[in-house]
Amino acid sequence: xxxxxxxxxxxxxxxxxxxxxxxxxxxxxxxxxxxxxxxxxxxxxxxxxxxxxxxxxxxxxxxxxxxxxxxxxxxxxxxxxxxxxxxxxxxxxxxxxxxxxxxxxxxxxxxxxxxxxxxxxxxxxxxxxxxxxxxxxxxxxxxxxxxxxxxxxxxxxxxxxxxxxxxxxxxxxxxxxxxxxxxxxxxxxxxxxxxxxxxxxxxxxxxxxxxxxxxxxxxxxxxxxxxxxxxxxxxxxxxxxxxxxxxxxxxxxxxxxxxxxxxxxxxxxxxxxxxxxxxxxxxxxxxxxxxxxxxxxxxxxxxxx
Amino acid sequence: xxxxxxxxxxxxxxxxxxxxxxxxxxxxxxxxxxxxxxxxxxxxxxxxxxxxxxxxxxxxxxxxxxxxxxxxxxxxxxxxxxxxxxxxxxxxxxxxxxxxxxxxxxxxxxxxxxxxxxxxxxxxxxxxxxxxxxxxxxxxxxxxxxxxxxxxxxxxxxxxxxxxxxxxxxxxxxxxxxxxxxxxxxxxxxxxxxxxxxxxxxxxxxxxxxxxxxxxxxxxxxxxxxxxxxxxxxxxxxxxxxxxxxxxxxxxxxxxxxxxxxxxxxxxxxxxxxxxxxxxxxxxxxxxxxxxxxxxxxxxxxxxxxxxxx
Numbered sequence: 183x184x185x186x187x188x189x190x191x192x193x194x195x196x197x198x199x200x201x202x203x204x205x206x207x208x209x210x211x212x213x214x215x216x217x218x219x220x221x222x223x224x225x226x227x228x229x230x231x232x233x234x235x236x237x238x239x240x241x242x243x244x245x246x247x248x249x250x251x252x253x254x255x256x257x258x259x260x261x262x263x264x265x266x267x268x269x270x271x272x273x274x275x276x277x278x279x280x281x282x283x284x285x286x287x288x289x290x291x292x293x294x295x296x297x298x299x300x301x302x303x304x305x306x307x308x309x310x311x312x313x314x315x316x317x318x319x320x321x322x323x324x325x326x327x328x329x330x331x332x333x334x335x336x337x338x339x340x341x342x343x344x345x346x347x348x349x350x351x352x353x354x355x356x357x358x359x360x361x362x363x364x365x366x367x368x369x370x371x372x373x374x375x376x377x378x379x380x381x382x383x384x385x386x387x388x389x390x391x392x393x394x395x396x397x398x399x400x401x402x403x404x405x406x407x408x409x410x411x412x413x414x415x416x417x418x419x420x421x422x423x424x425x426x427x428x429x430x431x432x433x434x435x436x437x438x439x440x441x442x443x444x445x446x447x448x449x450x451x452x453x454x455x456x457x458x459x460x461x462x463x464x465x466x467x468x469x470x471x472x473x474x475x476x477x478x479x480x481x482x483x484x485x486x487x
Numbered sequence: 488x489x490x491x492x493x494x495x496x497x498x499x500x501x502x503x504x505x506x507x508x509x510x511x512x513x514x515x516x517x518x519x520x521x522x523x524x525x526x527x528x529x530x531x532x533x534x535x536x537x538x539x540x541x542x543x544x545x546x547x548x549x550x551x552x553x554x555x556x557x558x559x560x561x562x563x564x565x566x567x568x569x570x571x572x573x574x575x576x577x578x579x580x581x582x583x584x585x586x587x588x589x590x591x592x593x594x595x596x597x598x599x600x601x602x603x604x605x606x607x608x609x610x611x612x613x614x615x616x617x618x619x620x621x622x623x624x625x626x627x628x629x630x631x632x633x634x635x636x637x638x639x640x641x642x643x644x645x646x647x648x649x650x651x652x653x654x655x656x657x658x659x660x661x662x663x664x665x666x667x668x669x670x671x672x673x674x675x676x677x678x679x680x681x682x683x684x685x686x687x688x689x690x691x692x693x694x695x696x697x698x699x700x701x702x703x704x705x706x707x708x709x710x711x712x713x714x715x716x717x718x719x720x721x722x723x724x725x726x727x728x729x730x731x732x733x734x735x736x737x738x739x740x741x742x743x744x745x746x747x748x749x750x751x752x753x754x755x756x757x758x759x760x761x762x763x764x765x766x767x768x769x770x771x772x773x774x775x776x777x778x779x780x781x782x783x784x785x786x787x788x789x790x791x792x793x794x795x796x797x
Contacts, residue, residue, distance in 0.1 A: 228712075259741070278676070294777065334522070371680070380660065380664065384605070384662075387606065387609065388636075396555075397582050397610070397613055398550055398553055398579065398583070398586065399516075399550075399583050399584070400578075400582075400606075401511070401546055401575040401578040401579035401606070402515075402516065402519075402543070402546050402547075402550070402575070404575050404578075404606065405542055405543060405546060405575040406512060433742050435724065435728040435729070435732065436728065436731075436743075438732070438739050438743075439731070439732060439735065439736060439739070442534055442735075442736050442739075483659070486658070486659035486660040486661075487574055487575070487602070487604065487606060487660075
């Protein structure tokens with residue numbers, strides 16, 4: 183295909199399930215030089231993530247300046263791997279005009295994208311202009327010691343890291359905010375008290391007083407954490423209307439079994455006793471089951487904070 | 488915010504208390520802060536709501552009582568610290584007692600150093616610091632260091648820390664239990680050994696693994712460790728439960744053990760049963776199918792038994 187310059191054929195191979203074939207196809211496309219650039223750029227509009235990754239890899243190999251704008255656009259892709267790959271590709275092309283976009287990518291919520299952008303900026307030979315830029319740069323490289331030394335100007339970079347999905351990054355950011363101890367971190371730390379991760383919350387508690395947040399505000403912040411608690415009303419209503427499913431909602435394995443037994447028993451009862459007798463017999467049972475499910479839900483232990 | 492300011496100007500304590508239950512956390516917060524500036528007249532109305540069913544209202548009332556620093560609220564706050572079911576409320580009560588600064592709260596705060604929640608312990612030690620309390624014995628020192636989660640300090644205390652560490656093993660947080668077991672393994676007294684062995688039965692896999700390492704350091708016979716651990720309560724699905732479900736409600740057992748297609752199997756099975764009942768003139772077709780579902784039940788039982796649960 184390389185000899186025939188079958189660009190479309192090679193792009194199709196990027197869809198292969200075999201990673202080796204994908205890599206070889208991307209390398210082959212990259213070896214075709216600038217004549218493949220336009221076709222690759224137009225194929226970059228695909229929705230297929232694997233194809234996008236292969237095309238970006240190929241564009242990085244070609245190093246054509248025409249691919250810079252599409253690659254910068256790919257830094258805004260919804261998929262984090264595509265953004266990461268685009269950041270790496272811009273570093274490979276090595277055009278200093280891309281530093282602005284790569285600096286913006288240092289603020290990406292994904293650590294891989296930030297890391298890719300920081301490494302590419304290093305490759306291009308970019309130097310941070312001020313302390314704030316240095317903080318974003320070292321945070322991207324996860325060089326925490328360097329971030330700590332920057333002090334107060336690192337606060338915006340660190341508060342930005344609290345959006346990262348990786349809880350270890352959030353924990354590190356909160357720890358560093360505590361060490362730096364600047365009051366500018368207050369809103370971010372208050373927010374982190376309600377983080378979904380237990381250790382982020384705890385580290386926020388330890389960091390908050392160091393940033394001048396009064397201890398008395400912390401319990402309220404913690405009480406806003408997401409709590410995986412079952413609603414007693416839902417359990418009760420479910421068990422009353424569909425006996426057994428309320429227990430199923432609470433995670434009891436036998437809940438569905440009770441539901442099925444009830445369905446069969448009810449059908450038989452209606453057949454043998456008629457509507458009126460069946461209702462008068464079943465209603466009190468359902469009521470008791472509903473109240474029971476409601477009661478046991480109220481007594482369920484909460485997740486440790 | 489304008490409403491809060493006007494309520495403050497008119498000393499409308501009831502109005503501000505109502506805002507403690509406002510939909511916006513920001514307004515709840517400001518209302519609590521404002522109530523804390525209203526002095527003596529706000530004390531009794533706030534005390535009257537510290538048992539309110541909603542947690543954020545109780546927190547707001549206690550925050551305000553802490554700011555008011557009225558000694559009349561101390562006994563009420565001590566009661567909250569000792570008995571409230573919500574950890575945030577106990578925590579804020581501990582901090583409020585520190586703010587009020589009444590030395591009469593010290594025994595209750597010392598007791599709170601053994602609370603099963605790390606936030607309450609942390610709040611209690613911070614409140615005690617505010618009250619000028621200093622640990623008089625090794626045990627008190629250990630309790631304070633544990634509350635501050637100063638694990639290096641606890642380690643340095645050595646055997647003196649074993650009792651307080653064991654007291655905190657009831658902490659529902661597995662991270663804390665893991666830390667405690669690791670420290671007990673390092674200290675290695677006979678009481679520590681007993682607790683480490685008990686931790687082999689913990690529900691959390693990380694605690695159990697730390698306990699394995701700690702037991703070895705405490706001198707537990709290596710052959711004894713798997714024997715103790717085999718007695719732990721299983722945390723995965725019940726083998727009997729899965730088997731019973733598949734015997735009587737073929738497919739639901741698979742769904743219960745996490746197979747997405749379990750419910751599909753169950754619905755297909757039930758549909759077939761209904762058709763057999765309608766067109767096959769069989770009153771109770773399930774009897775004929777039980778030998779087959781029994782095979783599935785046995786297979787499911789052993790499949791669950793083989794599931795890793797370390």
